Amino acid sequence: MHPLRGHRSYLAFLGHRLSGLALAVFLPCHFLALGLALEGAEALDRFLIFAELPLVKAAEWGLVVLLALHLFFGLRVLALEFTPWPSRTDPRLAWIVPGGAAALVVGLVFLVQVV
Amino acid sequence: MNSDHVGLLTVRVWRGREEGRFETYRVPARANQTVLDVVTEVQRSQEPALAYRFACRVGVCGSCAMTVNDRPRWTCRTHVARVREEGILTIEPLRNMPRIKDLACDLTPFFEKWQKAGGRHVATASRRDPLQKIDPRSKPRLAASAAIECINCAVCYSACDVVSWNAGYLGPAALNRAWTLVNDARHGARHETLDRAFADGGCASCHSQGNCTRHCPVELSPSESIAGLKRSALFGAPKLREPA
Numbered sequence: 576m577h578p579l580r581g582h583r584s585y586l587a588f589l590g591h592r593l594s595g596l597a598l599a600v601f602l603p604c605h606f607l608a609l610g611l612a613l614e615g616a617e618a619l620d621r622f623l624i625f626a627e628l629p630l631v632k633a634a635e636w637g638l639v640v641l642l643a644l645h646l647f648f649g650l651r652v653l654a655l656e657f658t659p660w661p662s663r664t665d666p667r668l669a670w671i672v673p674g675g676a677a678a679l680v681v682g683l684v685f686l687v688q689v690v
Numbered sequence: 691m692n693s694d695h696v697g698l699l700t701v702r703v704w705r706g707r708e709e710g711r712f713e714t715y716r717v718p719a720r721a722n723q724t725v726l727d728v729v730t731e732v733q734r735s736q737e738p739a740l741a742y743r744f745a746c747r748v749g750v751c752g753s754c755a756m757t758v759n760d761r762p763r764w765t766c767r768t769h770v771a772r773v774r775e776e777g778i779l780t781i782e783p784l785r786n787m788p789r790i791k792d793l794a795c796d797l798t799p800f801f802e803k804w805q806k807a808g809g810r811h812v813a814t815a816s817r818r819d820p821l822q823k824i825d826p827r828s829k830p831r832l833a834a835s836a837a838i839e840c841i842n843c844a845v846c847y848s849a850c851d852v853v854s855w856n857a858g859y860l861g862p863a864a865l866n867r868a869w870t871l872v873n874d875a876r877h878g879a880r881h882e883t884l885d886r887a888f889a890d891g892g893c894a895s896c897h898s899q900g901n902c903t904r905h906c907p908v909e910l911s912p913s914e915s916i917a918g919l920k921r922s923a924l925f926g927a928p929k930l931r932e933p934a
Contacts, residue, residue: 578760579849584900584913592897652898656917663836663911664903 587671591648594641601638636685643681647674696721699770701728703740704782707789712780713737719777725765726754728779729793742793749907752843756793757782762848764841764907784848786861800844800861807864807892808883814876822876830928834873837866837915839908846902846912858891862902862912865893869915872922875930888923896920 580589608626611619625631651670660666699719702712717731726744733740744754749767756765758773759780770779783795790796804810815822824831846862847853853861860868868887871877887893893916902912922928 579901579905580851580899582900582904584898584904588897588899655898656920660911660914660917663914664909666898666900666903666913666917 583668583671584666587648587651587674590644590675591652594645594648597641598638598645632689636682636689639685640678640682643678644675647677650674699723699728699774700778701732702778702780703729703732703737703793705740705792707791710789710792719770723770725756725758725763725768725770725773725779725781728770729756729765729781740793741791750841752841755784755843755845755848755907757784757848762845762905764843764845767907784844786848786850786853787844797844800847800863801842803860803864804867806886807860807868808879808886809864809867809871811871811874811876812878814878824875825931828931830873830875830930833918833928834870837870837910837912840866840910841908843907845905845907849901849905851899851901852895852897856891856895859895860887860891860893862896862916865896865919866910866912866915868893869918872919873928880927884919884922884927887919893919893923 608622611622626635648671651667651674654670655666661669697719698716701715701717703715704710705713715732715736717728717735720727726747729740729742730744733742742754742756744766745751746753747766749764752764754765755762757763758765758768759775759778761773762784763773765781773779781793783789783793787795787797787800826832826835840863842863844863846866850859850862852859865887868883871883872880872887874880877883896913896916898913898917900913903910903914906912918928
C-alpha cells in the first residue's frame with residue numbers, strides 16, 4: 576500500500592466504501608433471485624439448489640461479513656461526524672479494530688449456523 | 691561546506707514540470723541534517739538551476755513543503771535520519787497542484803479555494819471601536835483556537851486523496867479555515883462561510899480518510915474541523931455567547 580494511505584483511518588475508509596460497493600453490486604442479484612418466486616416455484620427451487628453449493632455458501636459468508644463490516648464502520652463514521660471526538664486527532668480510531676473483529680464474529684455465527 | 695559528514699546520501703530529485711525525470715545526486719550525509727538542507731546542498735554544489743521554495747527555515751512560513759519518499763512533509767523540520775529509506779531520499783513537488791519547475795508547484799488553486807470556502811475575515815468593528823470581548827474558555831473560541839495555527843503549507847491538501855479525485859473539492863486547509871471563522875464571534879459572515887463550506891465540493895465531499903490530520907506538520911486536525919462543519923450545516927452554526 577502507498578505510504579500515504581497505510582494507516583487505520585484510511586483502512587477503515589476502504590473497508591466501509593468497498594464493502595458498500597460490494598453490497599450495492601450484490602443487491603440487484605438478490606432482488607433478481609427473490610423475483611424468481613414470481614415466475615413460479617420451479618424457478619425459485621432451482622436457484623435455491625444452486626445456492627446450496629459450497630462455493631455459493633462461501634460467497635454468502637463473505638457477504639454477511641461485508642454487511643457487518645459496513646454496519647460497524649458506518650456506525651463509526653456517524654459517531655465521528657455527529658459526536659465530539661475523544662481528542663482532536665482521534666477520529667474514533669479505537670472503534671476500528673473492534674469493528675472489524677465484530678464483523679468476523681458475525682461471520683462466525685453465520686458459519687456455525689450453516690455448517 | 692563543513693567536512694563533518696558521515697558517508698554519502700543518495701538523493702533522487704524531480705526535475706521538470708508535469709513531464710520530467712528523477713535525477714540522482716550524492717551529497718554528504720551529516721548529523722542533524724534536514725531534507726531542506728539536502729535540497730539546498732544539491733542546489734548550491736551540484737545543480738544551480740534546481741528550483742525549490744523556502745523562506746523561514748524554522749517551520750513558520752509553510753513555504754518549503756515537498757513530497758519526500760511519497761509523503762508530503764515540511765522539509766525544513768524533517769530530519770533526513772527519520773525519513774530516508776535504505777539511505778535514499780526521493781524528493782518531488784507536492785501533488786494535487788500544477789508543477790511550475792522541479793520542486794516548486796503553483797499554489798494558486800490552493801489559495802483560491804480558501805476564498806471559495808469563505809475564508810476571508812469580514813470585520814464587524816473598526817479600529818475606532820472598543821475591543822470586542824471574547825471569552826477564551828467559550829466552546830466556539832476553543833474550537834477556533836484549536837484550528838487557527840495553520841501555516842498554509844498545503845501538506846494536507848497534497849495528502850488528501852479526495853482532492854486528487856475531485857478537482858472541485860475545497861480541501862482540508864480551506865475548510866479548516868472556514869471552521870475557525872464559523873466559530874469566530876468577530877467574523878461578520880459566519881452563516882455565509884458555513885453555506886460556502888457546505889456547498890458543492892465542500893465539507894460533505896470529505897470521506898474522513900484522515901490523511902490530512904495524519905500529515906499536518908503542526909498537528910492540527912482538519913478532519914475534526916470538517917466534522918464540525920458537517921454538524922453545523924445540519925444543526926446550525928455554533929451558538930456564540932457574550933462573555934460574562
